Amino acid sequence: MTLLDLTIRNVKRNFRLYSIYLFSMITGVIIQFTFSSLMYNEDIMDALQNRDNFQMGVGIASVVVFMFIIFFILYANSFFMKQRKKEFGMYLLYGLSERQITIMVFYETLFISSISLIAGVLLGGLLSKLFGMLLMNLMQYDQVISLSFPVHAMVSTAGLFLLLAIIISVQSYVMVNRVQLTELFHAKQKSEKAVKTSPVMAMISLLLLGMAYALISSGKGSVFWEDYATWSMVATTIGIIGGTFLFFRQFSGWLLQTISRRSKYHEGNTVLWSSSLRFQIRGNTLNLTFISLFSAAILMLLCFMTINYKVQFEAVERNLPNDIAFQSLDVATNGKIDDLIKSSNHEIRFHLTEELVEASPVTDMHVAFDNPEYFTPGVLLVSQQTYNEFVALREHKQNVSLQGNEAVALSQGADFPEPYAPGQQPSFTVKTDKETTFKLIEKKDYAYLGWASHPVKSMILKPAVIVISDEAYQRLQDHANIRSFEIYGLRDARNAEDLSMQVHTIVTQTPDAYYSSFADVYSKQIEGSSLMLFSSGFLSLIAIFALASVIYFKQLREATDEQLQYSILRKIGVDNSQMKSVIRKQLLFVFLPPLVLGVLHSWFIIKYYILDSVQDFHGLTGMVWSIMGVYFLIYLLFYVSSTNIYYKIVNENH
Structure with missing residues (x-):
């Protein structure tokens, strides 16, 4: 042969x-x-x-x-x-x-x-x-x-x-x-040997997990992450991985040992399912630790990519609120661009010419703008009336009310936008032909002009804009340089890439001229975030299938090894219903803790490092819980199918 x-x-x-x-x-x-x-x-x-x-x-x-x-x-x-x-x-x-x-x-x-x-x-x-x-x-x-x-x-x-x-x-x-x-x-x-456990090690496992959760929930603005970021990262990693391993190795063993010492231990079927688990701890520790950490990784990946996808649609509009906006050029060039836009397939909803005062910052830009390296070095000042009229046209509820030398910094993309209480309002000095000091009453996460864009390079820099009172603007406009901007609102701006490229070519013939277009970024951001969500969903599907295989093969092996024990139980009078109950309780002890720990690990990280950073976007928390709910249902199906398979295998020769 x-x-x-x-x-x-x-x-x-x-x-x-x-x-x-x-x-x-x-x-x-x-x-x-x-x-x-x-x-x-x-x-x-x-x-x-x-x-x-x-x-x-x-x-x-x-x-x-x-x-x-x-x-x-x-x-x-x-x-x-x-x-x-x-x-x-x-x-x-x-x-x-x-x-x-x-x-x-x-x-x-x-x-x-x-x-x-x-x-x-x-x-x-x-x-x-x-x-x-x-x-x-x-x-x-x-x-x-x-x-x-x-x-x-x-x-x-x-x-x-x-x-x-x-x-x-x-x-x-x-x-x-x-x-x-x-x-x-x-x-x-x-055969496996029962693991030696101690209450001290069981308590250490909970302390490690508690330490990790405490560090995560302290937030990225806390002293731990501001001053000791590396050590906090190491401690959190050790807490999650080490705590999870010891939880299954020591805490679960100690818990089963405690159950075995109860006076009612031999009543019902407790002795049947718990005694078997005690001898499986050594072989199951790495599997259960892996399942917990893997579950957390799957949930974090899927939740992060879903949040990123949902945020992108609104984020592009926030970052580039104008369909087409560019610095006013000479009359002939402005007219050429206007004719080009009118002859396109994109209907013009509105066309505005906005005037802003140019100024140089004297005060450190960090006072008014978060991450000033992403803003232009100069400052543009817009009057309260012009700003409010434009905000009303956009149908955004971002109006301001200013008097005297009060001002609002439009710190687009600010991590911590905030109104300043009286007495705590920082001063911000700018220079035109003379220096003028304003009191900032609010740092607002809002874009007036939006990022300068490029059809290929996407976003470049964003103008630093400050809203000032009408009185202050009138005082400054006669003694400063005025920059005008042409702003267009279009129908179907999402598909205006070709038009944007043509306008961009004309505008950029003037060196350093400002140009911004919603279409330049929209397709890149949406296609990119869609692909990432699709890929992460695909990878999560594979990961869940791989996880199911780990669980399935592990239970298949254990059920095959325990056929003799269950055969003996049947001979001494254990009926089918009791046997099913033993299997359900035994597998529940294997399935439930990894699920709970996986969800907890992922929730703490998602809550304090993702959701807290996008609080302005509504409905994201519910979406995260929906994803976790779906994962729970999938995991429940694993549990039910595993109990059925387990029961069929141990009864194979009956």
């Missing part, structure tokens, strides 16, 4: 075990082909405004996706190989070498990979159309996506899985070669 014949017989004889592995491989192919085919879909490419950025982003994400797939497939293969140790022991006893066994495994892998590629590409082609439509919907493009099977995607997927087959063969060879023959026959007979 040849190795190829032996391989075929193995697949037929162990079809159930192979089917689990085959399902894992097909899933990997589907994921890889679905994602990579998006990069070669002509319909998607035609709809995009920034194709090079998209292809680069998808290319990077594809590498990350493949790394996830490698982890997932290698984990599945590791389980697969451990379940076959006794079989390999028989082959070695009959005279096969490790090299021959490895060749046989390579044949099996090629056979399974071939089936996986055919099935995965067919299913992946269908799913790529669905995910392509989803991506277009995120970008708010009305583009029809056709069903396609790009040759480049098929070739790259086939090549990657051939490489994976080689890696799997190497892994299999190492696993077979490292184990002694006697160990192969007794691979399933090893």
